[in-house]
Amino acid sequence: MQNVKKYFTEGLIQFTILLSLIGVRVDVDSYLNGYYSPLEINDGPSSAFIQTPFHSLRDNWDGYSVHPKCPELDYFFASRRLLGEVRALGSPARFPTQLSAWLVQVPDRSEFGEPPNSTSSSNVSAGLSSESTGEEANDSDLLAEDESCSTVNARLRGRQEECQTEPGPYPSTGACEIPKEEVELLNGQIDGDEAREELVSLTQLALSSALEQEGLFTSGASLACPEDPRPPTIDIHQHWSHFLSLPVSEFDDLDPLVPQQLSDLDADISSAISQDVSLRDAMVTGSTYDMIPPRGGVRTLVARQPRGTLFQLESTNSSDSAPGTTTGLAALPFTTVVNGTSNGTLSHSALGGCLDEAVFDQINLLGLEGCLDNMDAQLLGNLQGINPRVLGDLDSDSGLSLESSSRGPTSPGASEVSSASSSSFCEDEGGATGYSSEADSLPSKGIADYDTTWSPVDLSESVWHDHSYSTPAFSHPSATTFPHKAIKQEPFSDEDDDREDYEDRELSRDELRARALHVPLSATEIVSMPVEEFLELLEGRGLSAAQVTLLRDIRRRGKNKLAAQNCRKRKLDAITGLQEEVERLQAQRNRLLRERQHTAKALGAAGQRMEHLSRDVLSRLRDDSGRPLTPERYTLQCGANGRVVVQQIRRPGVASTTAGGKTDKRKKEKKP
DNA sequence: CATTGTTGTCATCTA
DNA sequence: AATAGATGACAACAA
Structure with missing residues (x-):
């Protein structure tokens, strides 16, 4: 399967390239960034949501809220990501359905005069339907396990070739007279989610135990939709059928075939694309409103959006990977795949053929709770063009919107917005009263002009996102009155009230202290600058002891504030994961209780039969x-x-x- | 007015 | 040794 995944992954990338060549816009960057980020989890120690041993404990719960820092999960993430990519790209996940359509036709070999037990005889049907129906056990017995791959695939190929001679695209309604139940079994087998995971290695399906196959068929048959509109392009069927007919051992050698296969496909597939859709757009629109986690209504869309900003921007500290993104993606496939609980959203409507739709479906599949961060980050990327003030207003609660550590030169506007959006600090910076610094004892001076020798230019690339730490540009002269309470009491004209109050709210306590000590840096800058730069600042500027102490305090508090917010979010995620785990275990317990009850019943029945038999035997003895x-x-x-x-x-x-x-x-x- | 949730801060530990 | 990060605890505040 690993080879198959590799093949699919590489092939699908080329497929995406081909789509772009034929004019279909595919936003590969955003898409891949979102999906590949789990592999870049460990890129930097400075990203948010890392170093949490607390979460390593939760990583065992079937993937609930997997912490991205855990290196031992890289392999898991990689494998899940590959599977997720194959699914997300949609089309390959569909072709088994098409394959089944062809398989259905073949068993009507009576028309071709083939002996029923010949090597090219009913491949899967011989192995599968015989076991499932119990009528053709001979065939299944003849099928040795060691001839699994090549034999079955050779049979598939032979049958597909036969079927290609059929005139109609779906001759099952015509000449082919395969029993309908078998058709449904085959369709269901391949349509089922489990079968979709195993789609490439049909041999595994063919060689599964009879019990498993029975269960698989019964479950899959319910999923089969005979009325599903099939893609009208027979070429695709043929290509995919031919592709599937290759033995698994040949998948490693298929790489050179990919361009050819895809080039043959592109025309038809392009017609299947219903619309030109950016994957990122799809992710955003599809997820932002649908994926609101049921966390007691604590989160809202408005409140979550800046959170995504935080994660996305903070990632710039270390690498391109977004911690928030990785967090979400790490949790998602894990939850959906490992649990294997194909809930309602997991069952696709077999509309097959449309890549974009498949992608959307997959997005819905992935769009569980853990995906929020990823989606929000991407949503923010799309919203960067919106009025910054609007974005700032969205940050109603100061919550986790501290995208302070991000330092994107490309997003100064948005960062200023975030900084301008603060509404919480104005009352007071906080609860802890144990705080004390030299600055507290300083008399409130009029804020002089900032020392021009301090060039904030080199800090211009620093983060300006933290709403709690305003930029000097938003300073208000009256803010020098230290008690922040007084700020609210200042009279404003009706016209300027909103604006000035809005600006005054940006002055945090540390900000005011910094100004009092003539520190021409915003708290955000102090917090977000690299440590080397910060040390240079402390040493090379000829600062007084009070200033140095204040700068250190500001930096420490700012860092800790971010850490506390991340910590709280992790705690909430952990609680959510625990709740889900409890639900899962309760369901498991109920299932086990039912099984025990059933077993006890069977045991009682067996005991009764034994008693009857004993009576019968004893009655015959003397x-x-x-x-x-x-x-x-x-x-x-x-x-x-x-x-x-x-x-x-x-x-x-x-x-x-x-x-x-x-x-x-x-x-x-x-x-x- | 009491309760609850949020947030900032401090202290402490760990890497 | 210094620094950053994580986290429990506390207090202030808002709803």
Whole structure:
């Protein structure tokens, strides 16, 4: 399967390229960034949501809220990502359905005069339907396991070639007279989610145990939709059928075939594309409103959007990977795949053929809780063109919108917006009153002009996102009145009230202290600048001790504030994961209880049958005096060696009266 | 007015 | 040793 995944992944990338060549716009960057990020989890230590041993404990719960920092999950993420990509790109996940359509036609070999047991005879049907129906056991017995791949695939190929000679695209309604149930079985088998995961290696399906196949068929048959509109392009069927007909061992050698196959396909597939859709757009529109997690209504769309900003922007500290993105993606496939619970959203409507639709479906599949961060980050990317003030207003709660550590030169506007959106700090920076610094004792001076020798230019690339730490540009002279309470009490004209109050809210306590000490840097800058730069700032600027202390405090508090917010978010995620785990375990417990009940019932029935059989056997036996053995006095015991022994029941009263002339134990053995 | 949730901060530990 | 990050605890605040 690994080779198959590799093949699919590479092939689908080329397929995407081909789509773009034929004019279909595919936003590969955003798409791949979102999906490949799990592989870049460990890129940097400075990204958010890392170093959380707390989460490593949760990584065992079937993937709930997998922490991206865990390196041991890389392999898992990689494999899941590959599977997710194959699914997300849609088309390959569809072709098994098309393959099944061709498979259906072949069993009508009576028209071709083929012997039913020939090598090219009913491949999967011989192996599968015979076991499922129990009527053609001979065929299935003849099918040795070691001839799995090549034999089955050769049969597939032969049948497909035969079917290609059929005139109609779906001759199942015509010449082919395969039993309908078999058709449904085949369709269902390949339409099922489990089968879709195993879609490439049909041999595994063919060689599965009879029980598994039965279950698979029954489950898959319900999924089969005979009325599904099939793609009208027969070429695609043929190509995919031919593609599938290759033995698994040849998949490694298929790489050179990919361009050719895809080039043959592109025309038809392009017609199948219904519209020109950016994958990123699809992700955003499809997820932002649908994926609101049921967390007691704590989160809203408005509140979540800046959160995505945080993760996306903070990632710039270390690498291109977005921690928030990785978090979401890490959790998602894990949850959906490992649990294997194909809920309602997992069952596709087999509309097959449309890549974009497949992508949308997959997005819906992936769009569970963990995907929020990813979606939000991408949503923010799309919203960057919107009025910054609007975006800032969206940040109603100061919550996790501290995209402070991001330092994107390309997004100064948005960052200023975020900084301007603060509405929480104005009342007071906080609860902890133990805080004290030298700056607190300083008298509030009028804020002088900033020292022009301090060039904030080199810090212009620093983060300006944290709403809690305003930029000097938003300073208000009256803010020098230190008590922040006084800020709210300042009279404003009606016209300027909103604006000035809005600006004053940006002055955090640290900001005010910094101004009081003539520190011409915003708290955001102080917090977000690299440590080397910060140390240089402390040492090379000739700062006073008070200024140095204040700068350190500001930086420490700012960092800790971010850490606290990340920590709280992780805690909430952990709680959510635990709740889901509890639900899952409860469901498992209920299932086990039902199984136990069923087993007890079966055991009781078996005991009754045993009792009847014992009575029957005993009634046919005679003791020394020729009387029939009664179950009241004798019982049958099954020995370990398979022998059945008649044993006399010893009862105190009976033994004392009847044991006189008899041997204690008379054994009559009979062979089973 | 009490309760609850949010947020900032401090102290402490760990890497 | 210094730094950053994580997290429990506390307090202030808002709803």
